[in-house]
Amino acid sequence: GAVVSQHPSWVICKSGTSVKIECRSLDFQATTMFWYRQFPKQSLMLMATSNEGSKATYEQGVEKDKFLINHASLTLSTLTVTSAHPEDSSFYICSALAQTQYFGPGTRLLVL
């Protein structure tokens, strides 16, 4: 139980394009999902908290207009990186909250 999937697992895009990452809770419903970013050899950094049916809560320093989050259902949250630049290249991980946070496998984004 408590399986979370992410799609795509990796993506390469050109600078200036937008990329959408999906996070799904496969066998449970999650009112709350979280989006993290992780750079090499570093820990996870919380970007935003996604709540079903309401606006996401962004952490300080994270641009809400650049990282668009939509939590349209109890099993799906999406993160769209708009006008991506090379500095947005990173490992993006989502988690869904049940009795604890269960994490997806991550999405590797490379912006050329």
Place this chain on the structure above:
Amino acid sequence: LAKTTQPISMDSYEGQEVNITCSHNNIATNDYITWYQQFPSQGPRFIIQGYKTKVTNEVASLFIPADRKSSTLSLPRVSLSDTAVYYCLVGDHAGNNRKLIWGLGTSLAVNP
């Protein structure tokens, strides 16, 4: 939010028991203690969670003293596949503040 302190790295050998201790002096009454395992380029995997005393599951044990200012994750008879980064986190998973602060974790190397 409570901060945690754990060793940056540890070395062990196959078949040994590994104990990783985490300090969380400012843990709040409502906080639980959760441990995650992360392999390179993968999302964290939930290992175990506890509030007080001892918790055991099929992969690990978690020891929490009465004052709850520290906790110890015990991995019995480690194998090479247990080489990973282990994170200790404290937080109120069921309350309004569900954010978890991620430290650098403990990088465990299991040698043959």
